[in-house]
Amino acid sequence: MDYPQARRLDLTEDILGYQVSDPYRWLEEESAEREEWLRAQAALFEAHRASLPGRDRLAASVRSLLDTGAVGVPVWRGDRCFYMRRDPGQEHAVLYTKAGDAEATLIDPVAIDPSGRTTLDRWQPDKEGRLIAYQLSSGGDEEALLRVMDVATGTLLDGPIDRCRYSGVAWLPGGKAFYYVRRLPPSAVPENETMYHRRVYLHHVGTPTEEDTLVFGEGRDKTDYYAASVSRDGRWLTISAQRGTAPRSDVWLADLSAEGPELPSLRPVAVGLDASTSVHVGRDGRLYVFTDLDAPRGRLAVGDPGAPDVWQDLIGEDPEAVLRDYAIMDGPELERPVLLASWTRHAVSEITVHDLVTGARLSSVALPGLGTVGGTSERPEGGHEAWFTYTDYVTPSVVLRFDAASEGTGVSTWAAPPGAVPAGHATVTARQVTFSSADGTAVRMIVISGASAASGASGAGPRPAILYGYGGFDISLTPAYTPNILAWVAAGGVYAVAALRGGSEEGEDWHRAGMLDRKQNVFDDFHAAALALVSQGWTTPDRLAIYGGSNGGLLVGAAMTQWPDMCAAVICSAPLLDMVRYERFGLGATWNVEYGTASDSVQLGWLLSYSPYHRVAEGTAYPAALFSVFANDTRVDPMHAYKMCAALQHGARASGRPVLLRVEGEVGHGARAVSRAVELSADVLAFAAHHTGLLC
Secondary structure, three states: OOOOOOOOOOOEEEEOOEEEEOOOHHHHOOOHHHHHHHHHHHHHHHHHHHOOOOHHHHHHHHHHHHOOOEEOOOEEEOOEEEEEEEOOOOOOOEEEEEEOOEEEEEEOHHHHOOOOOEEEEEEEEOOOOOEEEEEEEEOOOOOOEEEEEEOOOOOEEEEEEOOOOOOOEEEOOOOOEEEEEEEOOHHHOOHHHOOOOEEEEEEEOOOOHHHOEEEEOOOOOOOEEEEEEEOOOOOEEEEEEEEOOOOOOEEEEEEHHHHOOOOOOOEEEEOOOOOOEEEEEOOOOOEEEEEOOOOOOOEEEEEEOOEEEEEEEEEOOOOOEEEEEEEEEOOOOOOOOEEEEEEEEOOEEEEEEEEOOOOOEEEEOOOOOOOEEEEEEEOOOOOOEEEEEEEEOOEEEEEEEEEOOOOOOOEEEEEOOOOOOOOOHHHOEEEEEEEEOOOOOEEEEEEEEOHHHOOHHHOOOOOOEEEEOOOOOOOOOOOOOOHHHHHHHHOOOEEEEEEOEOEOOOOHHHHHOOOHHHOHHHHHHHHHHHHHHHHOOOOOHHHEEEEEEOHHHHHHHHHHHHOOOOOOEEEEEOOOOOOOOHHHOOOHHHHHHHHOOOOOHHHHHHHHHHOHHHHOOOOOOOOEEEEEEEOOOOOOOOHHHHHHHHHHHHHOOOOOOOEEEEEEOOOOOOOOOHHHHHHHHHHHHHHHHHHHOOOO
16 A cells, blocks of 8 residues: 655664664654644545445444443432433433433433533432532543532532542532542643642532642542542541552541541551452441452452451352442341342353341342343432343343342343344354463453354354454453444354453452563463464454454554464554553553553563564564544543554555554544444444455
């Protein structure tokens, strides 16, 4: 292909004894030269996209699958509940409230901004359900503005308050004040650190933020994230701190009845421990401690909030299943209070019922299939019901209700998506297979296919396939209704999702086996997954595409540079690719606890061993590559893809396989309108289909 010219710098630096070349450093900064290069890349991508067969058909398939809509779990305040729902044809989900049978719209992002660029990022009703705090951001930058609304009248009572990205809201009883997290103003921090330096404040509704009381965070690391919560009775304040994305957290507890909300005296619950911990004080007065301390798959302990650092197990660690969530049912309708525990066993959800006093297991809850449970909720004042979502590869997320007062152990549907799944997709099958990684570790993968191609060995023969992975940040890839997957399978392909080390599919040990100096395990697992798909007859290397986004973009970037012959195509979305300079951009400084830092010579060695940008070798026949980035991405800077694309285009001009860059404006790393999601999915699937032979 005739690629746009990208100037190469003769730039090699000595960094802690390593000779590091960076010929495309200039693509990191805005300039007229970069803009001209990006315009040429956009024209190249548009020309290639126009030649892709079947793109419109794939777009229509994804759109019809998204038209099932979506619904979220209810959040209860007495007889009033709050929930999200997206109806067929809507661009964004809408926040509703219901008291009895009367439903009212609270926040509709499209009514606020008809362009569809505004997203509702977070919301939290006060303890009485009279007020709601909510956060909106625009254009994908995730820089949420916090506001407070009167639920009954829709009147705006407070805000907008800026610098509230990722801030939860912890209401005090009465709805007059709340704790929240806010970054320091740019004038108070170094110019390149405006994304950091958070603090916990107490804010009184309707008062200027200049009058907020600083509660916590002074003198701590700039990358610390904080969260606050207040018990239902308003007595107990919990504050947690986490260094970037580290797999550990510190937790403190304060008795507000003793000191008041302005000057809480925080006592340590779990401080300085190599574990992730969260706590809350229950309606029964006990302190509930959810932790992976000495239990990588998780355990639930209880204690006395008066002595918060002393606990005893209520539900101990399971040798195979990972404890994910729980809900307490202790209403007067019950003979005894019970606890509902949500688990995943090899990435598939299970639910069990336990005696709340002893933790003894009483029963299990029947789920609709092999899928994923999420969003467990209960009534804050207590009761006999719990709600949670359920989804699998062919089932859109449905809200199920569990009634502990009934004699059975089943669930009923509280709310289902308002649209229907298009006919024909119920025949999709999903199989979990196990394979060995390079070091002999057993790794699992779910392979989704049409019923007629249930396995490569069944006679259907190898098919064009997509292998998807993530492998980082303790994130688990579990079964979920995914229009991309169903559209690909409906077109005749096979789609595989690998549960790589670095994720949490098998608990915290699984995560740590794929971080820092063990990051190569993740790439080896992914390569072994590709080999397994071939050896088991699902596909062949020339009919395989690999796909990943964000940390998964790093994954596929590393895979293509380490094993360029493993696949025919690579889709690399919002990726990290320059692992020497990643900490300088976006939220990169919060991730050095996952990857390591280039400021340390040993850790720089880890990073350079796999940094995709630095491993591009001129003259190598790399797979076809599509880099997809978002101009307003404030987490992962698009410069990673720019530099990698330029390096590959320079070194692979004679390979005959395209290297393309797709840059989308006015969106970011997170949520987007449905129409934007359809266009992105169609481009990705059509590129993969063309280069694997699914659609020629």
